[in-house]
Amino acid sequence: MSADLISRDPYLKRLQEEGFELEIRELILLIHSVPYVTGDMLLGRGTLVCTLSLDTEGLTSTPQTDHTMWFTGEMPCHRDGSPMTNIINHSAEATVGSDIKVRHYFSSKPEGTGQYANIYDKVVTYESHLGSAARSYDKTANARTGIMLASTEDDSPFAIPDSASSRYGIVTANRKLSGCIAIIGLGGTGAYLLDLATKTRVAEIHIYDDDQLLNHNLFRSPGAPELELAKDFPRKVDYYATLYARMHYGVKPHPKRVTDDNIDEFADYDFVFVCVDKGSSRRVIAEGLVRLGIPFIDTGIGLGVNENILDGCARATFVAPGTPWKDVTTHLSFGDDDEEANVYGTDIQVAELNSLNAIMAVMRWKRWLTFYRDERNERNATFMIEGNNITNRRI
Structure with missing residues (x-):
């Protein structure tokens, strides 16, 4: 160049x-x-x-x-x-x-x-x-x-x-952001995560999702849509890989769902971002990454509406290598029918909360890599809309 x-x-x-x-x-x-x-x-x-x-x-x-x-x-x-x-x-x-x-x-x-x-x-x-x-x-x-x-x-x-x-x-600080990362789920939060990751020097960004890109997805993803790329309802990963190739050479699409059968391929990655809204999928991914010793951040947002007013939260949970499984389960919900899963599964999503959730995750990752100073070392951060505050907890 x-x-x-x-x-x-x-x-x-x-x-x-x-x-x-x-x-x-x-x-x-x-x-x-x-x-x-x-x-x-x-x-x-x-x-x-x-x-x-x-x-x-x-x-x-x-x-x-x-x-x-x-x-x-x-x-x-x-x-x-x-x-x-x-x-x-x-x-x-x-x-x-x-x-x-x-x-x-x-x-x-x-x-x-x-x-x-x-x-x-x-x-x-x-x-x-x-x-x-x-x-x-x-x-x-x-x-x-x-x-x-x-x-x-x-x-x-x-x-x-x-x-x-x-x-x-x-320059030197940016070189700390290297290696290969993966993003599981290219819904709203995952799309914003990808946007931020392509501005870093990581060598490769592997994106996983088996869903098609539909019109409603474009209202909670960064930037204006590239309609020519989206007109034939492509897979999300293919659309975003093509779009962000203009910025970063290393975006690699994987149009598939992450399961027990393919979780071991994540052993090749240095860090993983998990952006899924189904508890059973989260369990499979979390168990696999903990077993492989791969650090990851699990994200989630929960929004409800009452009298046409939205309220809820955004969460980013960091799991470092060697974290005991009992500590992982402290902040992650794996059931699809329990109360927390119902909150996270209401399917109300808005761009600003998706983008904030992505920012929380990326900044925690960058503090893990000492790009940013980290004196708290929290493992779980939750932003509450009603109080406009973030609570931090160590696992």
């Missing part, structure tokens, strides 16, 4: 054609071999570093949204050895992305709008700041070395460039 971006983007391509040593890692641009003057009034070479902002077509934004640069070398100086305080905002060791070590942070706004018209102008300007001093010692000192670097192809599962992670400084 990195090499493809350079070939498609006219400004990056121009930089490369002029001889700049470009490398792209996780949508972070590195310009290597930039000449500069050290504090000892010697020539050195360092690397300019900046995150890339992209437009809706996946090309570098015009104008640029950020006017700053990082630098990896020693303190860059003028010809007389005095630091370039005109462009140095501050100097401190830092890490950009997951592993790019930098030492200086530059800030040099262009006159007028304060924004560079494009990435080409930005790179050339910063190279000129450093290189002009270097060329006063050696006229041949230039970042245009003509060396063609093979841009690093990262292991991104995304079908579009992930410009958000580098932009917001969460």
